[in-house]
Amino acid sequence: MHFHGYDTGDFHDEMFLPDGTPRPEAKLLVDTITSLSGGELQLRQKSAERTLLELGITFNVYGHGDGTEKIFPFDLIPRIVPADDWARLERGLKQRITALNLFIDDVYHDQKILKQGVIPREVIESAKCLRPQCVGMNPPKGIWCHITGTDLVRDRDGQIYVLEDNLRVPSGVSYVLENRHLMKRTFPQIFEGVPIRPVDDYPSRLLETLEYLAPAGAGSARVVLLTPGIYNSAYFEHSFLAQQMGIPLVEGRDLVVNNKRVYMRTTKGFERVDVIYRRLDDDFLDPEAFRPDSLLGVAGLVEAYRAGHVALANAPGNGVADDKVIYAYVPEMIQYFLGEEVIIPNVPTYLCWRDADRQHVLANLDKLVVKAANEAGGYGMLVGPHATVAQREEFAGRISGNPRNYIAQPTLGLSRVPTLVDDHAEGRHVDLRPYILYGKEIFVMPGGLTRVALKKGSLVVNSSQGGGSKDTWVMAATGGAQ
Amino acid sequence: MSTILLSRVADSVYWMSRYIERAENVARFVDVNLNLSLDSSLGMSQQWAPLVATSGDFALFQERYGEATRENVIEFLTFDAKNPNSILSCLRAVRENARTVRETISSEMWEQANKLYLMINEDVQSGRVWNSPHEFYADLKLGCHLFQGITDSTMSHNEAWQFIRLARKLERADKTTRILDVKYFLLLPHVQDVGTPIDDIHWAAVLRSVSGFEMYRKRFGRISPLRVVDFLILDGEFPRSVRYCLQRAAESLHKISGTPMGTFRNAAEQRIGHLRAELDYTSVDSIIGQGLHEFLDDFQTKLNTIDDSVFETFIAMRPMGTSAARS
Incomplete structure (x- = not known):
């Protein structure tokens, strides 16, 4: 397939320079794609879609009757992030998570940042996701945001911005792993000679992060993943991550709290649970602490958490920092808590x-x-x-x-990546969601979910609104296997 | 770290396994009947009603279709979504259960469960069920075997796997008794046919529907109703014989609880032990003496009580503080 006539338009194209030549880090990939005979890319694209269906890599669509599953559309042409861009993003994300974690801890404790007038008190107190139940809580090791999926976008001039922080229950990481797997399965030759950083160790890193939170003296930590169940739109991801980590996937009804300790119902009786990676919003977590009508959660869970008998990741209460008004103050938080200038600016x-x-x-x-x-x-x-x-x-x-x-x-004029449309490629707008783990140290997975707005001209990349995804290649710094 | 098994997960793998075995058995029944019905001279062309009886859903069938024609029965048993035991419904249940325990089973198992479900949907759409029924049912059986082979060779033979095997063997024992029950009733009244080639063909068909024809020949040679009954109920080596299935089911049950064979610590073990002893020390003559139908009916009821006590012992949600399956 050739790229003749490919138009980068008035946008930053992630693969081509405005004059139509490939960016240096994309040259090899462009050469490989160009060398393919006509129709081959489409064939592989079809085969990839069939594979997704057979693997059951689907998400549930709300409002279409229960259990309607769709594959998350996947485009075979990858998105490349050059090594130097990535190095800066990685520093910026670590900086941001460090500050946000300090901010959340401060909000639920001393509120110094409010007392000193850096953020207006009324902004915080009017935040819908501020949880009074979390005041004075001390999550294990002082960590609130263990797993973050920050949304990044690039404007016309090439500047990368943080669009959202997603500190509650960010989803999508399973697609990062499966997209890479799918690419290797359907299109192995495309990887030849390209120094791409691997993403496969994410589940191990995640497990380490979770085990790190186990209450002292728990011995070998019993970690579980709490899902709302098979009708949740991200159920595939929940089961995928549980499987990859080798931990039980539990629903609220599998858990019971007794004497401020959490147990799961097994065939051999009740077993203690030390750490819960919960993929349930705060509201549904515990009918005694939050929404009393929640059938998905576990009564007494927050009490057990407050008593330090079980760890929750992410901590309840993080939503306050996801409020888009409070988001606007993140540069001030970074300045206030770290004395640094923000590395990746806000929009x-x-x-x-x-x-x-x-x-x-x-x-x-x-x-x-x-x-x-x-x-x-x-x-x-x-x-x-x-x-x-x-x-x-x-x-x-x-x-x-x-x-x-x-x-x-x-x-913003979101940056674009060539995307397969019938027999040729057209530019489509993308964002990027890297995943950050905060455990013993902060780890930024070298990759992320590139969501692409498949509709021509559309700027909305969400899967619920016609978005798809692409494999995301973070290049190793030079000196790698080039 | 010892692997633990959530009660909910045990329930799901159990039903996943029962339904895949059920789908395979229904495919077997239909396929053999299709074969028989081609020999119209044998008077089998009208014998579709007993097939529905085998499945145990005759009332539902009558309500939905009325007359037991070939088309009606095939539709009802194969892809009627309103029949909870049609092959389509079974495979949907396999997939749904597999989906809830994807983290417990192997990826390959999930993939096969998913593919089978996609396959039957595509075949129904394309009309393959009607155009090439034998290929269709053969592929189905193969797909079910593949699932079981994948299960045995990609999943650790841990507690969840023992639940899978337990379910498979209980379901299979039940299905073997059902086909025997129906065929015996169907075939026996024709006294004039006993010992004739027609009788031979009928009983051979019964054996074929459980893939037992060749193995029977090796053991008994000539076909006789009594020996077929003996083979399908009491044989200790044929994998679809009732006694063989019960032995394996009991082994799995004891592996799950850790109770030594020959003793029991819960109702499920006690009941399966009783039933096994019954089969171990009976003979085909005394079964026939008691009445085959009565024997099979009683047996199916007892199998159901084993199923109930498995649920009570390992799966039922009880509040904390009451005693669990094993202290």
């Missing part, structure tokens, strides 16, 4: 509770992206330039009605 953000910002936002709705402070998955969002007048008016009403709940950002 410039207008906070609608500020009068001046709000007036600007309302006057420029056709240029901005507006987001609700606590929504995810591409919901509660207005992409101004693509919206109708009626949609913009509706959002203007919502913003004026509840300014605290809305932020706005300039519409």
Whole structure:
């Protein structure tokens, strides 16, 4: 397949320079793809999709009756991250997680950052995901955000920004591992000679991170993964990670709390549980502590956690820092806690509770992206330039009605990667979600989930809104196997 | 670290295994009947109703279809989604159960469960069930065997695997008694046929439906109803004979609990022990003397009580503080 006529458009293309020549790190890949006979790439693409179906690598679609499964569309042309970009991202992500962890701990303890006026108190106190139940809690080893999946985007000028932090229950890492596996299975020759950093050790790293949290004296730690069950959209990932780590996959009904200790129901009776990697939102975790109508959680779990008899990853309460208004203050947090300049900047953000910002936002709705402070998955969002007048008016009403709940950002021209469309490649917008583990030390997995908006011109990469994914190749620094 | 097994997971692997065995058996029954019905001179072309009786879902069938034609029965047993024991429903249940225990079984097992389900859906869509029924059922049987082979060779023979084997053997014992029950009733009334080539063909068909024809020949040579009954119930070596299945099921049950064979510490072990002793010390003459149907009926009821006590002993959710399966 050739790339003649491939148009990088007015965007940063991750594979080609504006003049149409491949970026240095992509040269080998472009050569390999170019050398393929016509139709071969499509054949492999079809075979990859068939494999995904046979492997049952699917996600559940909400609102389509229960149990509707779809494969997460996969595009065979990988996305490449050059070694020097990655080195900076890795430093930036470590910096960010360190500061965010200190921030969350501070919010639930001394609130120094509020007392010193770095972040307005009312912003924190009005945050929907602030959990009063977590005040004074001391998670094992002082770690709150054990697993983070930070969303990064690159604008037209090549600048990479943090779009969201995702400190609660980030998903998608299984697709990173499976995408790589799938690429090797369907397209082995494409890897030849390219110094790609491996991602396969993520489950081992994750297990280490979790075992590190076990209460002292627990002996060999009994770690489990708590899932909402097979109808959850990320169920595949839950079972995949449990399988890869060799730990039990449990549902709320498998667990019981007795005397502030957590047990699971086994064929031989009740067995102690030391660490829970929970893939359940705070709200559903424990009907006694959070939503009383939750049927998915475990009554008494938070009490056991507070007593230090069981560790939870991630810690409850992290959602406060995922609030998009509070996100805007992360550079200030980094400055305050670490005395450093932020390495990966935030997307410039207008906070609608500020009068001046709000007036600007309302006057420029056709240029901005507006987001609700606590929504995810591409919901509660207005992409101004693509919206109708009626949609913009509706959002203007919502913003004026509840300014605290809305932020706005300039519409970024997300970078693009060539993506297979019928018999040729076209540029499609992508983001990047690397995964960060915070245990004994902070580990940034050298790779991540590249989500791609498959619809032409679309900027929404979420799987629930027509997004797919690509294998993500982080290049080893030179001196590797080139 | 010793592997632990969640009760919920034990339940799921157990049913996954029962359903794959059930799917295979239904495929066997239908396939053999299809073969027989080709020989219209044998008067078998109208014998589709007994097949439904074998499955134990005759009432549901009558309600949904009425007349037991070839097409109706094949549809009901193969891909009627409203029949919980159709092959399609069984394979869906296999897949759903496998999906909830993907972390416990091997990836290869999950993949095969998934492929089988995709296969039957595609075959129903494409009409292959009607165009090439023998190939279709042969592929199904092969697919089920493949699943069991993959299970035995990719999964540790740990507690979860013992539940899988326990379920497979209990289901198989049940199915062998059912086919025997129905065929015996169907074949016996034709007294004038006894000892004739027609009788031979009928009994050979019974044996073929459990892949037992050749092994029977090696053991007994000539076909006789009594010996077929003997072979399918009491043989100690044929893998689909009832007694063989019970022996293996008991072994798995004891492996799970750690109780030595010949003793018991829970109701499941006690009941399977009783039933085994019964088979060990009976003879085909006394079975026939008691009445084959009565014997099989009683046997199926007892198998069900074993199933119930497996659930009670290992799976039922009991509140903390009450005694568990094993202290």
